[in-house]
Amino acid sequence: MESFAIKSCINSLSLSPSILLLSLVSSPYIKSKQAFLHCHPNSKLHLFTHLVSNNNNNSNMTMGDFNNWGASELNHNQVGLDVPKFKSAQPPSLPLSPSPVSPSSYLAFSSAFSPSEFLNSPLFFASPNIFASPTTEALVSQSFNWRNSSGEEQQCDKEDEKNYSDFSFHSQIQSSSSMFQEQDPLKKQDIWKFNEPTKQTDFSSERTATKSEYPSIHRFTSEMSAGKPEMQSNSVPQSGYFDYTNASQPVREQKRSEDGFNWRKYGQKQVKGSENPRSYYKCTHPNCSVKKKVEKSLDGQITEIVYKGEHNHPKPQSTRRTNSQSIHQPSSSCTNSGISDQSVVTLGNPQMDRFSIQEDSSASVGEEEFEQTSQTSYSLGDENNLGPEAKRWKGDNENDGYSASGTRTVREPRIVVQTTSEIDILDDGFRWRKYGQKVVKGNPNARSYYKCTAPGCSVRKHVERAAHDIKAVITTYEGKHNHDVPAARGSAGYNANRNSQNSNIPAPIRPSAVNCYSSSSSFTNSLCNNSRIPATGNQESFSLDKFKSPGNFGYSALNRLMGSHTNHTQYTDASYPKAKDERKDDSFLQSFLSKDL
DNA sequence: GGTATTTGACCCCAG
DNA sequence: ACTGGGGTCAAATAC
Numbered sequence: 001m002e003s004f005a006i007k008s009c010i011n012s013l014s015l016s017p018s019i020l021l022l023s024l025v026s027s028p029y030i031k032s033k034q035a036f037l038h039c040h041p042n043s044k045l046h047l048f049t050h051l052v053s054n055n056n057n058n059s060n061m062t063m064g065d066f067n068n069w070g071a072s073e074l075n076h077n078q079v080g081l082d083v084p085k086f087k088s089a090q091p092p093s094l095p096l097s098p099s100p101v102s103p104s105s106y107l108a109f110s111s112a113f114s115p116s117e118f119l120n121s122p123l124f125f126a127s128p129n130i131f132a133s134p135t136t137e138a139l140v141s142q143s144f145n146w147r148n149s150s151g152e153e154q155q156c157d158k159e160d161e162k163n164y165s166d167f168s169f170h171s172q173i174q175s176s177s178s179m180f181q182e183q184d185p186l187k188k189q190d191i192w193k194f195n196e197p198t199k200q201t202d203f204s205s206e207r208t209a210t211k212s213e214y215p216s217i218h219r220f221t222s223e224m225s226a227g228k229p230e231m232q233s234n235s236v237p238q239s240g241y242f243d244y245t246n247a248s249q250p251v252r253e254q255k256r257s258e259d260g261f262n263w264r265k266y267g268q269k270q271v272k273g274s275e276n277p278r279s280y281y282k283c284t285h286p287n288c289s290v291k292k293k294v295e296k297s298l299d300g301q302i303t304e305i306v307y308k309g310e311h312n313h314p315k316p317q318s319t320r321r322t323n324s325q326s327i328h329q330p331s332s333s334c335t336n337s338g339i340s341d342q343s344v345v346t347l348g349n350p351q352m353d354r355f356s357i358q359e360d361s362s363a364s365v366g367e368e369e370f371e372q373t374s375q376t377s378y379s380l381g382d383e384n385n386l387g388p389e390a391k392r393w394k395g396d397n398e399n400d401g402y403s404a405s406g407t408r409t410v411r412e413p414r415i416v417v418q419t420t421s422e423i424d425i426l427d428d429g430f431r432w433r434k435y436g437q438k439v440v441k442g443n444p445n446a447r448s449y450y451k452c453t454a455p456g457c458s459v460r461k462h463v464e465r466a467a468h469d470i471k472a473v474i475t476t477y478e479g480k481h482n483h484d485v486p487a488a489r490g491s492a493g494y495n496a497n498r499n500s501q502n503s504n505i506p507a508p509i510r511p512s513a514v515n516c517y518s519s520s521s522s523f524t525n526s527l528c529n530n531s532r533i534p535a536t537g538n539q540e541s542f543s544l545d546k547f548k549s550p551g552n553f554g555y556s557a558l559n560r561l562m563g564s565h566t567n568h569t570q571y572t573d574a575s576y577p578k579a580k581d582e583r584k585d586d587s588f589l590q591s592f593l594s595k596d597l
Numbered sequence: 598g599g600t601a602t603t604t605g606a607c608c609c610c611a612g
Numbered sequence: 613a614c615t616g617g618g619g620t621c622a623a624a625t626a627c
Contacts, residue, residue, distance in 0.1 A: 264600095264601070264602090265601075265602060265603085266602090266619095266620070266621075266622095267603090267604085267619070267620055267621080268602085268603070268604075269604095269617095269618070269619075269620095271617080271618070272616085272617060272618085278618090278619095280619070280620075291619095293619090
């Protein structure tokens with residue numbers, strides 16, 4: 001079976017220079033794992049595991065799944081691939097550090113790129129961790145330059161380069177407020193073990209441990225593109241994939257945080273259970289009591305940011321954001337922007353028009369609340385999740401709504417994100433509205449919640465990062481669509497399709513799926529065996545039977561794979577023609593399948 | 598000399 | 613009451 005798959009893989013090289021997908025199905029049926037080979041244009045192969053589950057119901061992938069689904073699932077030696085190796089134990093001393101997207105991880109296929117998925121991906125949106133505001137210290141980013149693509153994709157990207165010539169993407173790594181609030185050391189170890197440098201695959205092995213003053217939250221930075229000084233990196237790849245400029249800029253110039261506020265450091269402490277020193281900052285604005293804690297790994301990368309309080313003043317006027325970056329930049333007039341809307345820009349989420357920290361009377365945030373408020377809200381965690389330090393912060397400030405004695409009342413900080421009412425997630429063809437986001441127990445990473453926008457359709461999905469691998473994303477579908485998949489926005493049938501979403505079209509069944517993507521190490525995906533892909537618009541109709549055939553992989557899986565890869569390979573063109581992409585998806589898939597089948 | 602950062606000591610809280 | 617840990621202060625230091 002594997003040899004067959006490998007052969008298919010090789011064959012597909014000629015088919016698509018940019019991506020090589022290999023389906024290794026250990027069983028003809030779907031319960032098996034599939035491994036996707038991702039072929040970098042530079043002939044670096046990366047293996048993703050693809051989990052296909054026949055569990056039809058809300059097949060949430062557990063951490064155990066991830067562990068079980070490590071790349072070791074396959075005998076990688078057999079295929080001679082550079083495969084991430086996850087080990088079960090990891091020295092806790094390893095700093096939690098991102099695995100920067102290495103050049104080799106760059107997935108250079110434009111055809112499968114679903115920009116909206118990318119933009120709305122929890123990788124770049126859902127997690128407060130991701131969007132956590134950069135801190136006073138300059139945020140060093142591993143600038144991901146997407147000029148690395150080769151061949152056709154490179155051609156295609158040239159157009160984009162014209163518009164984004166100085167635009168580079170920085171994959172966020174770590175975390176903010178809620179990221180590890182509830183995380184015990186063991187969990188941190190879990191994460192560490194997936195970021196262990198020595199176990200890195202090509203996806204991240206490019207980085208070197210250059211000491212830096214600056215942490216490396218990845219982001220889109222106008223500063224970077226403009227050659228601003230914040231690009232001092234602690235992980236300077238040897239290749240030309242990353243933009244590093246003016247690495248020796250004095251720290252002093254970094255007073256202005258990327259969140260737009262000015263902070264004064266008033267303390268630093270080594271906290272128990274973490275080797276990362278924690279720094280304490282206060283907003284320098286008079287009478288503003290906002291504080292934030294920033295934990296940085298030993299190599300200077302930010303691993304956690306926790307904000308406390310609300311700014312009682314507008315964001316200071318920035319004098320740095322003057323470059324030509326054409327990304328939508330949200331208003332900074334919000335007075336509560338403890339977390340930067342810069343990070344919103346950074347994350348390239350055009351739907352995100354506000355990003356703020358609020359003190360709220362709700363101790364926890366439920367989906368209903370999300371819907372009622374039309375806000376995307378994620379708690380920094382409930383009391384159990386907050387952890388002692390957060391509790392402390394709750395207790396030591398009466399203005400927070402907590403008693404001075406530290407008795408927890410009803411208030412706790414949480415981050416509220418307002419989004420537009422509708423978000424397209426085109427990777428699966430359906431339209432989704434994000435109605436919530438929260439940190440759930442067992443996973444410090446925020447889970448975003450989406451509802452299908454079709455009237456009468458109650459299908460939901462939520463997307464979250466894996467607890468121990470922030471680059472792995474779990475997507476869980478709940479329910480079945482009672483409508484056809486809408487046409488892609490911008491396509492001819494889009495409007496008509498939107499209007500007819502209420503029609504009683506025989507309901508295609510979307511796969512309830514758990515998708516786990518990882519740019520650096522693993523890719524897992526789960527599909528329900530009772531699902532079939534709806535045939536609508538320009539999308540090819542598939543039955544899941546195709547999925548079941550060894551060596552095949554289904555449209556949705558492929559689509560998600562690609563979508564996920566685009567997430568991780570950091571295409572960030574919000575204006576990318578979606579319909580065009582989808583057509584490319586189809587053609588690519590068809591050609592791929594016809595070649596392989 | 599002014600400002601920001603560092604860092605040891607102290608305070609407070611929870612267990 | 614004791615102890616440990618997190619948060620803050622403030623003098624020392626650095627820029």
